[in-house]
Amino acid sequence: MRAMQIQPMPIPGLIDPVPVPREVTPRADGRVDLIGLSRKQITAVFEQAGLDAKAAKLRAKQVFHWLYHRGVTEFEAMTDIAKTMRPWLAERFVIGRPEVVEAQVSNDGTRKWLLRTADNHDFEMVFIPDATRGTLCVSSQVGCTLNCRFCHTGTMRLVRNLTPGEIVGQVMLARDVLGEWPRGSMAGLDFDDTEDDEASDYTPDGRLLTNIVMMGMGEPLYNFDHVRDALKVVMDGDGLALSKRRITLSTSGVVPMMARAGEEIGVNLAVSLHAVTKDVRDEIVPINRKYGIDELLQACADYPGASNARRITFEYVMLKDKNDRDSDAHELVRLIKQYGLPAKVNLIPFNPWPGAPYECSAPERIKSFAKIVFDAGISAPVRTPRGRDIDAACGQLKTAAERKSRAEVDRLLEEKQAALG
Helix, strand or coil: CCCCCCCCCCCCCCCCCCCCCCCCCCCCCCCCECCCCHHHHHHHHHHHHHHHHHHHHHHHHHHHHHHHCCCCCCCHCCCCCCCCCCCHHHHHEECCCCEEEEHHHHCCCCEEEEEEECHHHHHHHHEECCCCCCEEEECEEEECCCCCCCCCCCHHHCEEEEHHHHEEEEEHHHHHHHCCCCCCCCCCCCCCCCCCCCCCCCCCCCCCCEEEEEEECCCHHHHHHHHHHHHHHHHHHCCCCCCCHHHHEEEECCCHHHHHHHCCCEEEEEEEEECCCHHHHHHHCCHCCCCHHHHHHHHHHHCCCCCCCCCCCCCCEEECCCCCCCCHHHHHHHHHHHHHEEEEEEEEEECCCCCCCCCCCCHCCCCCCCHHHHCCCCCEEECCCCHHHHHCCCCCCCCCHHHHHHHHHHHHHHHHHCCCC
16 A cells, blocks of 8 residues: 555544554454554554654654653543544554453562453563562563473463563553553643654653563563563663663573573573582473583573673572582582672572472571572572462462462352352
8 A cells, every 4th residue: 555644534444454563462353552562663553554654753753652651541642643643543553451350469568460461361470569679570471381390380381472562561551550650741731733742841750660570471582582572662761761780581591592682682681590400400490401501501601791790690499308408509609600600699489389399498408508609709698488478479470370260160150050049
């Protein structure tokens, strides 16, 4: 179709569908969800919808600002876009958010959401508030393919990768809930046909959501392209503007993708190590059979940007009589020093789940392990479990979704029995 200026008041039922980018989950109503798209991608879909190149670029700049800097969910709220243009946008596009199936709040303030995609797949995200920061734990896949034996999420089958929009949408939803979108001088005003989108005098202030960790459901490096594109949107200075130093990507050890992650994303790296011998890591982190410990640690040593100021974090779950001996701690120190790694070690008390094959190490054993690592000059904090009462702790992001499904089945059975008398 020849590029042209579309009439601003479309006739329902006569709208040519906009081609859906492959990164976007198709919607039943045919509209394209803009969340997760970059400025360049928004420009492209606007051109495909019929705007000429100049108009598409201008509108994309305006819409990008409203989507990611101001967090609006309706085109009608975009007050620097002509009134006659807003219905044209609303007919063809949507500003989406993940559907919230269930929201829970822990006794310690941790929040967990069970979310649903447009094609009816469930996944979870968690927000962990702290005294000096607030961390959003973001999922990258529905389910997981790695089968780590200590992780309940790893017992799920992999359903599919999340799209950039479904990843960015988690951050958008968290900001919605936390009330962290700016309120500037443009709020409530109507500029009608003005093309000036620099009229705001908003100045950012303190936020509750300060950090993002790609540590929810899934292995981020097995969904590399979508994770990269989503995090670029999150880091864009004209949008969500979260510094790469406040974002951490966690991997179980997909070695071939680690260098690309450093070069193309550049965020902090966390590695789910969890063991220091081949036999034990083969058992609890099966990807070790493909990419062994030495290969993994060499990839860490080669990770772009790693330094004492940007240390690599090693996640180490404490499993009773499995990986928690003093000899394991000494070997961990040896390996880190052998590869000259700027590192810290997060010691994670195992969070049990029904049917789990392991138990958590005793507090005294964890303390002894931490002391050995710390005395070697390596930071080794013991992570305080958060959100255990709502199954939001590390490794538990399957339980609530399954419980929800069982509860729905039980409710339907009770209703059926009541109806039968």
